[in-house]
Amino acid sequence: INTDLEGFSGQGKFDLIYCLNVFHHFGNEVKAVEKIKQILNPGGHVIIIDPIRDNPIRYSWEIISKNIFFHEPTIHYLTKKKWISLMEPFGFIKKREINFLFVALATLWQKRDGIQ
Numbered sequence: 001i002n003t004d005l006e007g008f009s010g011q012g013k014f015d016l017i018y019c020l021n022v023f024h025h026f027g028n029e030v031k032a033v034e035k036i037k038q039i040l041n042p043g044g045h046v047i048i049i050d051p052i053r054d055n056p057i058r059y060s061w062e063i064i065s066k067n068i069f070f071h072e073p074t075i076h077y078l079t080k081k082k083w084i085s086l087m088e089p090f091g092f093i094k095k096r097e098i099n100f101l102f103v104a105l106a107t108l109w110q111k112r113d114g115i116q
Helices: 029-039 056-069 080-090
Strands: 014-020 040-051 092-100 104-111
Touching: 014 029, 029 040, 029 080, 080 092, 080 104
Parallel strands: 014 040
Antiparallel strands: 040 104, 092 104
C-alpha cells in the first residue's frame, strides 16, 4: 500500500512499514509514530530513511529550505539522539542503522512483542 501515513484510515495491521524521506515533513512526528505503532503488528518492523540533523550541511539546508526555497515551516530534521528518544517510548527497539555519507540515516526499528 502506498499512502499518506498521517491520513491513513485503513483497517488491518502490517508486518513492515517503510518511510522514505518523509518524516522531516511531518508537522508532528509524535503523531506519526503513534500511527505507526497503531498499525504495526507486534514484532513488526519499520524502516525509516530520512536526513539527519547531525550533519552541518543538512542543517544548513533545513534553514535554507524553510526560509528561501520552499517556505515550508514544518521541515525539521532529527538528530540520531532525537530519533531514539522519539521511538523508544512507543516500544520500538533500534535493530540496525546505516549512515549515508552523514547526510541521511536508514534505521530499522522493531516493535516489541506484546506492545499494542
